[in-house]
Amino acid sequence: MLISLVNELAVILIVAYLITRTKLYIDVIVNKNLNLKNSLILILVFGVFAIYGTINGVQLDNNIIINVRGIFPAFAGLIAGPVVGISAGIIGGVHRYFYLEGGTHLGSAIITILSGLSGGLIYKWNNNKIIGILGAVIFDILLELLHVAINVTLGHFNGMDLWATMKTNMAAMIVVNAVGMAVLMFITLNAIKERATETTKNIMMSELKIAHDFQMSMVPQIFPPFPDRKEFELYAFMKPAKEIGGDLYDFFFIDDRHLCFLIGDVSDKGISSALFMAQCKSITRAIALYEKRTSEEKISSSEILSLVNEEICRDNELLMFVTLFIAVLDTKTGHIIFSTAGHNPPFISEQSGEITCLDTIRNIPLGIKPNITFKEMGFVLKPGDLILLYTDGITEAINKEGQMFREEGVIKTLARTRSYSAEVIVKELVNDVDSFTKEKEQSDDITVLALKFTGCGTA
Incomplete structure (x- = not known):
């Protein structure tokens, strides 16, 4: 199961890395240009990632799916605010609710939506700034624990011992999701740092050009x-x-x-x-x-x-x-x-x-x-x-x-x-x-x- 989750996450992270190289992503993350067009694109992208996380998750008995779906709405909220986060969460959550009905479909849908909303609220609480890697990882671990709690409380499992099942797979799910969140945040912060370095370099080169022209004059x-x-x-x-x-x-x-x-x-x-x-x-x-x-x-x-x-x-x-x-x-x-x-x-x-x-x-x-x-x-x-x-x-x-x-x-x-x-x-x-x-x-x-x-x- 762990290997399957890691493979699934690796594919998504590669695509996510390519997205962070795009002009749109830099425009949103660095320039804070969260207009309607950019917001809709981010909602669609992270909503699709959430769906992909569900489809390629590991299916257990009673349609329980161990997956990395929740980190994408949560991450969308952390970088773009509650509207983008909850919207991506709704896409992923509604899909999960109807994808495989069973013991955890309601709880999984709810936590997916809550992930996007809570990520966005943290973004607002942090004055529209992206939190660091450690904060994002802790946030994701708490989400996964809440995920388990909601499913145990709301689930119907036909006599199945859900807690025993969740306890057996919880560690792998938390680790993979936490690592995924850490990598996503690292990629994003690195893109911000690269752009800041490039901006500083451009300013320096411009100043040196002015100094050169002054000297030659x-x-x-x-x-x-x-x-x-x-x-x-x-x-x-x-x-x-x-x-x-x-x-x-x-x-x-x-x-x-x-x-x-x-x-x-x-x-x-x-x-x-x-x-x-x-x-x-x-x-x-x-x-x-x-x-x-x-x-x-x-x-x-x-x-x-x-x-x-x-x-x-x-x-x-x-x-x-x-x-x-x-x-x-x-x-x-x-x-x-x-x-x-x-x-x-x-x-x-x-x-x-x-x-x-x-x-x-x-x-x-x-x-x-x-x-x-x-x-x-x-x-x-x-x-x-x-x-x-x-x-x-x-x-x-x-x-x-x-x-x-x-x-x-x-x-x-x-x-x-x-x-x-x-x-x-x-x-x-x-x-x-x-x-x-x-x-x-x-x-x-x-x-x-x-x-x-x-x-x-x-x-």
Whole structure:
């Protein structure tokens, strides 16, 4: 008998699981949208389950049926309230009353209807919330005990010792029904949890998308950025490894003659690094533009870095830091002054074909220690020469074999694209990195900035 009940229950639970994956079920359970249509469907579904439980129950003498009929109206009430519960119970109860008349048909019909009603009342008592698994199991055990009591009280058995029969089979019936109720409630609560997790994930992804868009809006993205200036070409690209990253770049005119450009890499990743990046970029630009200068006044990249470092160290409660390379181009002469705070040295691709790594004094990153003096250096770009700034997401890009792109990969790209525009060179470098890593997931932010000095329009 136990095996038959378990087999019957297993079939119903499989179907019940499939139902919990439907949009209607989620709409009722999660969204509490218990409109007329949804209510009628639930009544029909759980009413049919109750009928199936009767038909496939184990029939004993005097048309006594050991079954799992009652858990379905009870469960319907527990998840959708008294109207759905009692209606499903009426379907199952009326069917049981006429299905096999005998000693227990009246009592079984009554308890089936009461199961749905009592389940619905518990739902209302619990402020239209679904009770937990333990509460549902205890509720079902009490129903089964009441089921036995009603049948013993109302039954007519032609001299049969009903109590002895019920006592013999009661344990199996209670266990199977309790397990069935537990599984049904587990499936339902799991569906609610899954939907809550999915909702949370969607909200998080939406917020990350907003944060990503905000971060990208913080860096210049319109190219060419200065279409009226023919002395140079400039192009930049940034691709965070996650939705939001910690790289930054910027470029702006300090005065009509001097172009400031920079690139940086913030420690760590995520929202905190993105906010720190925005702070660093804003502070750097503000300090560089703080005093109105004429083209004859001296501009110091090392002074800019020192002042930025002091500002960052002052309120750096998260102990974050940023590597930064900053340079100022004299657009008339091609002369560049630069300073670096722990950042990768740029590449210089000369018109003659020679490619070198700029000799720099890296110093420590910004935000680690105040009162730091940064070294300022300089060199001259000749017409046709290009300077390439990048973050370590380029050189440390790793392929499936564990090999890194390295500086050698950058040099190969620069050698192949020497005569191209700044925009094409950047795009070719990014494509070469993508081809190198292939399907390997990007592990670090990728940022590149290229400036090619043309000399056009200079005096």
